[in-house]
Amino acid sequence: MMAGGQQPIIVLREGTKRERGKGAQSNNIMAARAISDAVKSTLGPKGMDKMLVDGMGDVVITNDGATILKEIDVEHPAAKMIVEVAKSQDEECGDGTTSAVVLTGELLKYAGELLEQNIHPTVICGGYKLAANKAKETLNKLSIIIKPGDKKTLKDIAMTSMASKSASAEKTLLADVVVEAVTNVAEKVGGKTVVDLDNIQIQKKQGGGIGNTEIITGIIIDKERVHEGMPKNIKNAKIALIDSALEVKKTEVDARIQINDPTQLQAFLDEEEGMIKKMVDKVIKSGANVLICQKGIDDIAQHYLAKNGIFAVRRAKKSDMEKLAKATGANIVGSLDGLTSKDIGFAGNVEEKKIGDDKMTFVTGCKNPKAVSILIRGTTDHVVDELERGLHDALSVVAVALEDGKMTAGGGAAAIAISMALRDYAPSVGGREQMAIEAFANAIEIIPKTLSENAGLDPIDMMLEIRNAHSKGKKYAGINVLGGKVDDMLKNNVIEPLRVSMQEIEASSEAATMILRIDDVIASKGGGAPPGGMPPGGMGGMPPGMDGMM
Numbered sequence: 157m158m159a160g161g162q163q164p165i166i167v168l169r170e171g172t173k174r175e176r177g178k179g180a181q182s183n184n185i186m187a188a189r190a191i192s193d194a195v196k197s198t199l200g201p202k203g204m205d206k207m208l209v210d211g212m213g214d215v216v217i218t219n220d221g222a223t224i225l226k227e228i229d230v231e232h233p234a235a236k237m238i239v240e241v242a243k244s245q246d247e248e249c250g251d252g253t254t255s256a257v258v259l260t261g262e263l264l265k266y267a268g269e270l271l272e273q274n275i276h277p278t279v280i281c282g283g284y285k286l287a288a289n290k291a292k293e294t295l296n297k298l299s300i301i302i303k304p305g306d307k308k309t310l311k312d313i314a315m316t317s318m319a320s321k322s323a324s325a326e327k328t329l330l331a332d333v334v335v336e337a338v339t340n341v342a343e344k345v346g347g348k349t350v351v352d353l354d355n356i357q358i359q360k361k362q363g364g365g366i367g368n369t370e371i372i373t374g375i376i377i378d379k380e381r382v383h384e385g386m387p388k389n390i391k392n393a394k395i396a397l398i399d400s401a402l403e404v405k406k407t408e409v410d411a412r413i414q415i416n417d418p419t420q421l422q423a424f425l426d427e428e429e430g431m432i433k434k435m436v437d438k439v440i441k442s443g444a445n446v447l448i449c450q451k452g453i454d455d456i457a458q459h460y461l462a463k464n465g466i467f468a469v470r471r472a473k474k475s476d477m478e479k480l481a482k483a484t485g486a487n488i489v490g491s492l493d494g495l496t497s498k499d500i501g502f503a504g505n506v507e508e509k510k511i512g513d514d515k516m517t518f519v520t521g522c523k524n525p526k527a528v529s530i531l532i533r534g535t536t537d538h539v540v541d542e543l544e545r546g547l548h549d550a551l552s553v554v555a556v557a558l559e560d561g562k563m564t565a566g567g568g569a570a571a572i573a574i575s576m577a578l579r580d581y582a583p584s585v586g587g588r589e590q591m592a593i594e595a596f597a598n599a600i601e602i603i604p605k606t607l608s609e610n611a612g613l614d615p616i617d618m619m620l621e622i623r624n625a626h627s628k629g630k631k632y633a634g635i636n637v638l639g640g641k642v643d644d645m646l647k648n649n650v651i652e653p654l655r656v657s658m659q660e661i662e663a664s665s666e667a668a669t670m671i672l673r674i675d676d677v678i679a680s681k682g683g684g685a686p687p688g689g690m691p692p693g694g695m696g697g698m699p700p701g702m703d704g705m706m
């Protein structure tokens with residue numbers, strides 16, 4: 157920031173690092189590509205897993221792009237922007253994160269080559285914008301309608317998304333669970349199908365095989381009943397949800413009571429017991445036969461509840477309380493004094509069951525039949541966690557497919573169709589932007605190329621074959637990684653929601669152009685960017701030490 161004149165005016169604080177022009181661009185491109193290279197090997201059903209170890213020594217084993225990027229510490233600001241790509245892809249459709257990141261890296265790689273040829277970043281960005289629009293148009297044309305009620309297709313979409321997760325072996329069962337859960341919570345709002353995935357509760361319990369994963373129409377609480385004397389099973393449950401403790405409040409300060417004769421002691425104890433008894437009486441009076449308490453329930457209260465045949469659970473999670481309220485129609489009551497029969501919710505059955513080594517409470521036959529839960533099982537915690545991530549992706553894609561009713565062919569089929577459409581389109585634009593559009597066409601081939609590479613297939617042979625198939629009008633030809641050949645992806649049931657592919661194009665082209673437009677990186681010493689000193693395109697607060705990090 158030179159002032160016009162002889163004397164340079166220093167406006168940046170001491171210690172600020174600054175990189176400009178080509179140096180800044182190539183550094184940004186390198187950092188972004190390093191991130192995309194890091195996740196590349198996980199793409200597709202034959203992709204490898206990564207073992208991530210955090211600062212505390214905790215281990216995560218995953219194949220999920222979004223998770224990998226969430227777990228690794230990234231310092232370079234451009235690399236951070238790539239992590240954002242994965243996040244936005246994950247938020248929009250819950251799948252396609254690796255593809256979006258890999259595509260961003262490749263778009264930047266080809267842009268780097270164009271920069272070397274002295275093509276201005278603005279021109280490249282313009283060309284990429286045109287290419288992205290054409291790509292989306294092509295995707296729309298290619299997309300196939302999913303017929304309402306077509307559960308088989310939804311199941312294939314779930315299977316495609318889970319193909320790359322370690323749980324692949326039990327895919328069929330899991331896909332059934334996913335489709336069942338999503339179709340159960342789907343609602344029609346103003347003629348449109350809407351799926352709120354928050355209505356699907358996920359509970360995990362280590363032990364047992366993945367095959368024991370099941371769907372429950374109701375809510376599961378990872379708690380046992382508080383007292384052995386309580387019934388294990390309550391039919392026609394009337395449920396009270398309480399957010400306060402069934403305990404006599406202990407005083408804040410240390411108080412001492414002087415007791416001079418034994419009758420006084422008895423009177424004191426009686427009084428405490430009397431207070432607890434009154435609390436339990438309030439529960440009984442409300443008509444409840446099940447009590448789910450977010451706080452503690454003291455021994456005496458447990459005893460009285462049991463004596464009155466009430467099933468009680470203590471220290472339930474807040475999120476479970478909320479799900480229970482929605483499912484049973486109960487109100488969460490802050491204080492027992494406020495509890496009335498109007499606050500009581502209903503469920504056909506409340507039952508404690510032994511799952512693995514633990515006991516859990518199952519609330520089924522709820523007033524609201526849309527409440528569903530998935531109980532994830534797996535031999536170890538790592539398996540259960542990765543399964544949860546896989547289910548998250550599958551639930552998301554099935555929800556998106558159901559909402560939009562449109563799908564495309566996977567396995568790189570759509571990518572090749574886009575690439576060919578772009579090559580046809582580029583000459584009509586002409587000039588230097590044509591070069592950028594062609595670069596986009598090259599970049600998007602990274603998807604089938606990487607799928608082949610990760611499956612141990614020769615990418616060059618595969619690309620020749622797949623282009624050949626497409627030029628003969630086989631628009632759904634993709635890489636069948638399991639069979640090791642080019643194949644019709646629709647016939648192989650490798651299908652994805654249209655929205656996932658659309659978002660991949662959207663997120664990657666946006667991030668790539670945003671990074672390309674930056675020609676000045678100013679990083680203050682202590683993190684936190686200097687006010688007004690941000691490059692166009694705006695990055696968040698920048699970390700210290702910009703160089704030599706990747």
Ligand code: ADP
Pocket residue numbers: 198199200201203219220221222251252253254255256316317319320565566567568603607635636637638650652
């Ligand atoms: P992402 O995070 O991008 O979803 P994945 O590791 O889940 O990455 O891989 C997704 C890619 O794998 C998609 O391009 C999808 O079409 C492809 N794919 C899934 N199953 C198959 C299959 N059986 N054959 C070929 N490609 C497949």
Ligand code: MG
Pocket residue numbers: 251252253317320549
């Ligand atoms: Mg995926």
